[in-house]
Amino acid sequence: MRYDTILRIGAKLILPFILLFALYVQFHGDFGPGGGFQAGVVSAAMVILYAIIFGLAAAQRVVPPILVETMVPLGVLIYAGVGVAAMLLGGDYLNYSVLLHDPVHGQEFGILLVEIGVLVTVAGTMTAIFYTFVGRGR
Amino acid sequence: MVLLTLMAAVTVGVVRLRNLFAVVILGGIYSFLMASVLIVLDAVDVAMTEASVGAGIATVLMLGTLYLTKVEEHRPVHTPLLPLFVAVVTAAVLVYGTYGLPPFGAADTPMHLHVAPYYLAQSIEQTGVPNVVTSVLASYRGYDTLGEVTVIFTAGIGVLLLLKGRRRDGEKGDKA
Numbered sequence: 001m002r003y004d005t006i007l008r009i010g011a012k013l014i015l016p017f018i019l020l021f022a023l024y025v026q027f028h029g030d031f032g033p034g035g036g037f038q039a040g041v042v043s044a045a046m047v048i049l050y051a052i053i054f055g056l057a058a059a060q061r062v063v064p065p066i067l068v069e070t071m072v073p074l075g076v077l078i079y080a081g082v083g084v085a086a087m088l089l090g091g092d093y094l095n096y097s098v099l100l101h102d103p104v105h106g107q108e109f110g111i112l113l114v115e116i117g118v119l120v121t122v123a124g125t126m127t128a129i130f131y132t133f134v135g136r137g138r
Numbered sequence: 139m140v141l142l143t144l145m146a147a148v149t150v151g152v153v154r155l156r157n158l159f160a161v162v163i164l165g166g167i168y169s170f171l172m173a174s175v176l177i178v179l180d181a182v183d184v185a186m187t188e189a190s191v192g193a194g195i196a197t198v199l200m201l202g203t204l205y206l207t208k209v210e211e212h213r214p215v216h217t218p219l220l221p222l223f224v225a226v227v228t229a230a231v232l233v234y235g236t237y238g239l240p241p242f243g244a245a246d247t248p249m250h251l252h253v254a255p256y257y258l259a260q261s262i263e264q265t266g267v268p269n270v271v272t273s274v275l276a277s278y279r280g281y282d283t284l285g286e287v288t289v290i291f292t293a294g295i296g297v298l299l300l301l302k303g304r305r306r307d308g309e310k311g312d313k314a
Contacts, residue, residue, distance in 0.1 A: 033182035125294030
């Protein structure tokens with residue numbers, strides 16, 4: 001499958017749009033359906049498609065396993081860190097109103113940060129699980 | 139109704155088939171049908187999750203697992219009568235339980251009168267986010283979502299520990 005021209009070209013064409021869609025789902029989650037979880041899964045699916053078409057080694061050159069395994073705890077740290085930051089700024093834990101000068105902007109900003117945390121953990125976990133499953137076959 | 143009938147047909151197929159490859163693909167189809175049902179119910183966020191996780195990632199992971207194991211399922215050793223009995227009784231209890239639920243779409247149920255009106259009325263004013271699902275998930279119910287992320291984190295760490303650790307032990311065993 002790795003040497004099939006149609007699949008390779010098709011995958012190359014579609015990969016950037018998958019990532020673009022993931023980012024759209026991530027940052028448009030405030031207005032339409034979606035959010036960090038869905039965006040994380042979609043971006044992990046992009047890495048998985050790349051690995052299926054071009055082989056695991058190529059995918060791991062683009063997205064090294066060490067980066068993926070760092071992302072798993074990093075997202076939780078971002079999420080919890082936003083809570084701690086809100087606490088340090090004088091609010092309750094995970095109450096984003098104090099993050100910026102204006103409570104409403106603070107809420108928007110906090111939701112954005114938290115969603116990024118969700119994205120990082122979900123994408124990292126899904127890709128890491130895929131890497132370990134596929135890596136065991138060899 | 140059409141979707142639910144298709145889902146029932148797919149379920150029968152999953153139960154009858156012995157070829158696990160086909161079962162995995164049918165599982166993916168089932169997830170897509172479930173996502174369509176959720177869209178019909180206006181739960182677009184959940185439908186998106188179901189389509190991407192249930193039909194996408196889960197199918198790929200199951201195929202990866204099949205690659206490591208055998209594709210044919212063994213003949214069952216026991217007769218399936220007792221599990222069938224348990225399943226039928228559980229289903230009967232669940233169906234009986236639905237008679238206690240308020241009618242579908244009713245707006246005056248306790249569930250909709252507790253905090254939901256507050257969220258719907260205050261979401262834009264307090265968070266500036268038009269999608270109430272997002273504002274409830276990330277802000278009003280921030281603790282719950284933090285818990286969810288921690289669950290995913292724990293699951294990922296668990297899989298990494300189990301699969302990666304054992305391979306290293308196996309290599310040592312081979313050398314010794």
